[in-house]
Amino acid sequence: xxxxxxxxxxxxxxxxxxxxxxxxxxxxxxxxxxxxxxxxxxxxxxxxxxxxxxxxxxxxxxxxxxxxxxxxxxxxxxxxxxxxxxxxxxxxxxxxxxxxxxxxxxxxxxxxxxxxxxxxxxxxxxxxxxxxxxxxxxxxxxxxxxxxxxxxxxxxxxxxxxxxxxxxxxxxxxxxxxxxxxxxxxxxxxxxxxxxxxxxxxxxxxxxxxxxxxxxxxxxxxxxxxxxxxxxxxxxxxxxxxxxxxxxxxxxxxxxxxxxxxxxxxxxxxxxxxxxxxxxxxxxxxxxxxxxxxxxxxxxxxxxxxxxxxxxxxxxxxxxxxxxxxxxx
Amino acid sequence: xxxxxxxxxxxxxxxxxxxxxxxxxxxxxxxxxxxxxxxxxxxxxxxxxxxxxxxxxxxxxxxxxxxxxxxxxxxxxxxxxxxxxxxxxxxxxxxxxxxxxxxxxxxxxxxxxxxxxxxxxxxxxxxxxxxxxxxxxxxxxxxxxxxxxxxxxxxxxxxxxxxxxxxxxxxxxxxxxxxxxxxxxxxxxxxxxxxxxxxxxxxxxxxxxxxxxxxxxxxxxxxxxxxxxxxxxxxxxxxxxxxxxxxxxxxxxxxxxxxxxxxxxxxxxxxxxxxxxxxxxxxxxxxxxxxxxxxxxxxxxxxxxxxxxxxxxxxxxxxxxxxxxxxxxxxxxxxx
Numbered sequence: 001x002x003x004x005x006x007x008x009x010x011x012x013x014x015x016x017x018x019x020x021x022x023x024x025x026x027x028x029x030x031x032x033x034x035x036x037x038x039x040x041x042x043x044x045x046x047x048x049x050x051x052x053x054x055x056x057x058x059x060x061x062x063x064x065x066x067x068x069x070x071x072x073x074x075x076x077x078x079x080x081x082x083x084x085x086x087x088x089x090x091x092x093x094x095x096x097x098x099x100x101x102x103x104x105x106x107x108x109x110x111x112x113x114x115x116x117x118x119x120x121x122x123x124x125x126x127x128x129x130x131x132x133x134x135x136x137x138x139x140x141x142x143x144x145x146x147x148x149x150x151x152x153x154x155x156x157x158x159x160x161x162x163x164x165x166x167x168x169x170x171x172x173x174x175x176x177x178x179x180x181x182x183x184x185x186x187x188x189x190x191x192x193x194x195x196x197x198x199x200x201x202x203x204x205x206x207x208x209x210x211x212x213x214x215x216x217x218x219x220x221x222x223x224x225x226x227x228x229x230x231x232x233x234x235x236x237x238x239x240x241x242x243x244x245x246x247x248x249x250x251x252x253x254x255x256x257x258x259x260x261x262x263x264x265x266x267x268x269x270x271x272x273x274x275x276x277x278x279x280x281x282x283x284x285x286x287x288x289x290x291x292x293x294x295x296x297x298x299x300x301x302x303x304x305x306x307x308x309x310x311x312x313x314x315x316x317x318x319x320x321x322x323x324x325x326x327x328x329x
Numbered sequence: 330x331x332x333x334x335x336x337x338x339x340x341x342x343x344x345x346x347x348x349x350x351x352x353x354x355x356x357x358x359x360x361x362x363x364x365x366x367x368x369x370x371x372x373x374x375x376x377x378x379x380x381x382x383x384x385x386x387x388x389x390x391x392x393x394x395x396x397x398x399x400x401x402x403x404x405x406x407x408x409x410x411x412x413x414x415x416x417x418x419x420x421x422x423x424x425x426x427x428x429x430x431x432x433x434x435x436x437x438x439x440x441x442x443x444x445x446x447x448x449x450x451x452x453x454x455x456x457x458x459x460x461x462x463x464x465x466x467x468x469x470x471x472x473x474x475x476x477x478x479x480x481x482x483x484x485x486x487x488x489x490x491x492x493x494x495x496x497x498x499x500x501x502x503x504x505x506x507x508x509x510x511x512x513x514x515x516x517x518x519x520x521x522x523x524x525x526x527x528x529x530x531x532x533x534x535x536x537x538x539x540x541x542x543x544x545x546x547x548x549x550x551x552x553x554x555x556x557x558x559x560x561x562x563x564x565x566x567x568x569x570x571x572x573x574x575x576x577x578x579x580x581x582x583x584x585x586x587x588x589x590x591x592x593x594x595x596x597x598x599x600x601x602x603x604x605x606x607x608x609x610x611x612x613x614x615x616x617x618x619x620x621x622x623x624x625x626x627x628x629x630x631x632x633x634x635x636x637x638x639x640x641x642x643x644x645x646x647x648x649x650x651x652x653x654x655x656x657x658x659x660x661x662x663x664x665x
Contacts, residue, residue, distance in 0.1 A: 083461070085585070129647075129650070133650075133651060133654045134654060135650050135651075135654060136598045136599065138408065138461075138588075138598065139588070139592055139598050139646070139650055140650070142585055142588060142589060142646065143643045143646050143647050143650070144643065145585060146585065146586075146589060146639050146642050146643040146646065147639055147640045147642070147643025147644065147646075147647075148643070149639060150636045150637065150638065150639030150640040150642075150643065151640055153634075153636035153639075154634060154636045154637070154640065157634070158634075158636065263465060263468070263469075266461075266462070266465060267465065267469075270462050270465075275459070276459050276461060276462060277459075306476075306477060307476070308472075308473040308474070308475075308476035308477040309473060309477060310473075311469050311470075311472060311473035311476070312469065312470045312473035312474065312477075314469050315466040315467065315468070315469035315470035315473070316466070316470070318462060318465065318466040318469070319452065319458070319463065319466045322458045322459065322462055322463065322466075323456070323458070326456065326457060326458060
């Protein structure tokens with residue numbers, strides 16, 4: 001993807017930018033996209049009806065969209081040099097709040113806003129621990145990872161909370177111009193993020209913060225605020241995905257919504273060639289990574305490869321991506 | 330409690346930080362004692378009976394093993410996300426070999442775990458890949474292998490020596506817990522008294538300095554990840570012996586509970602500082618919260634949802650982390 005936004009030339013991260021000339025540098029930047037193209041080509045030839053609107057949009061992209069949206073928030077946090085383990089729990093909380101408030105008679109728009117506000121508050125909690133108290137991101141977000149699911153389960157009483165509300169279900173099942181809502185949201189979030197990273201002051205300060213926080217601070221960047229915004233965005237996007245997921249099933253299952261999503265999201269960011277050390281973000285690459293990993297799983301399973309082996313292949317792909325990153329440096 | 334500190338990080342503590350220091354080092358122990366006293370006073374005999382103590386300790390043994398390995402990994406400044414999956418893999422292997430008897434089954438689990446840890450260690454130390462992502466990948470691979478071996482069902486143990494082990498007791502305490510206690514004692518000694526222990530803390534304290542001093546940095550890292558894998562495999566074998574079967578989905582989330590226990594026990598995630606015995610206290614403390622909730626509910630009257638368990642665990646972690654922040658800030662101020 002030529003649009004892949006890495007550090008601006010002026011940012012401190014530019015010094016660590018791998019040379020795009022070596023094959024490893026190329027593979028790092030375009031490996032996920034190349035694998036995606038290969039998978040698409042393979043399926044186009046060997047999978048029946050693969051190149052139909054329904055298969056591509058309603059199956060492949062729609063399945064990848066929730067993880068992709070969470071991964072975009074994760075990419076922001078990773079760009080600051082952090083990590084957000086709490087996204088799955090935040091999904092569960094936001095979904096439960098959304099379900100309970102529409103059941104309580106709130107109009108769906110208000111319920112969505114309330115759920116997103118609660119999710120954003122979770123992000124404030126994470127961000128405060130990281131920024132104000134200097135707690136390591138893994139531990140800071142582990143707290144909400146553990147406690148957050150308990151909070152969602154307390155809200156639900158451990159039971160499935162079913163609801164019937166066309167407004168809220170629209171987020172999961174609706175369509176705009178024939179495109180399923182989850183895919184619309186994924187494209188929308190990616191477009192906004194791409195613009196922010198590339199053309200706004202926030203994007204530049206984000207990469208500077210992750211590249212070298214001390215230098216950025218000396219240059220007058222308010223790194224604390226930049227980092228805080230990233231955690232809030234990550235949590236709010238997780239909340240949005242929580243609402244999408246409950247919209248699809250018309251029920252909130254606090255025990256299972258978002259379980260393990262943090263690992264899928266981190267994997268998507270990792271295969272996009274973004275190092276966990278921060279200072280870089282690739283919006284398009286993250287979406288490509290999430291879609292590619294999903295398509296890889298689906299393709300292997302469709303070929304009769306057991307689900308377990310498909311999971312192993314995902315693990316191997318992550319390690320290969322890491323090797324490429326290292327070679328490119 | 331034996332808390333070891335990398336020599337470079339010790340400095341005269343600020344006086345105001347002394348209480349925080351004690352709380353950080355012994356806070357988990359104090360909380361554990363308070364919780365036990367509270368439980369004994371409130372729930373009386375049944376809480377303190379051998380049966381409850383036995384079931385708590387037997388249950389905790391596997392978590393403690395995983396946390397012990399995690400503690401060493403974290404002290405080097407790394408992290409091991411694969412332990413839950415490796416435990417499941419070890420458990421499935423042990424259960425499938427249970428027909429051959431106790432020793433081969435457990436040894437196989439340990440070997441499988443150590444092999445997984447060795448792969449992690451080599452990728453991290455020799456190839457300098459990020460521990461978080463390497464062990465995330467091996468989490469997926471080990472889980473996949475466990476599911477594959479178990480044929481996506483739960484593996485059931487052959488009756489015999491293997492499952493009998495789960496019920497063995499010595500002085501009224503499950504043998505599995507004696508083994509855990511022994512391993513922790515050895516772990517504490519290794520950390521305090523051996524070159525390896527010093528290397529672990531030196532690597533975690535300042536890896537570049539350790540390398541310049543000619544310490545075997547790579548070998549130390551490979552060793553801690555192998556150790557972590559072997560202990561996770563053992564934990565899986567214990568699980569299989571206790572329950573007679575291992576679900577291939579077993580061990581999910583153990584890595585994060587282990588990290589929480591290690592941190593609650595006073596080990597800094599930045600590496601270089603750690604407490605082996607504190608980790609054991611951290612495990613017991615976080616697990617006892619569940620036990621107390623069960624007792625409170627069986628007492629009638631006040632009903633506490635078991636979902637409070639994770640909320641309380643998270644709150645504990647929060648308090649400990651904030652105390653650690655105070656402590657490290659105080660230390661930084663003292664150095665400045």
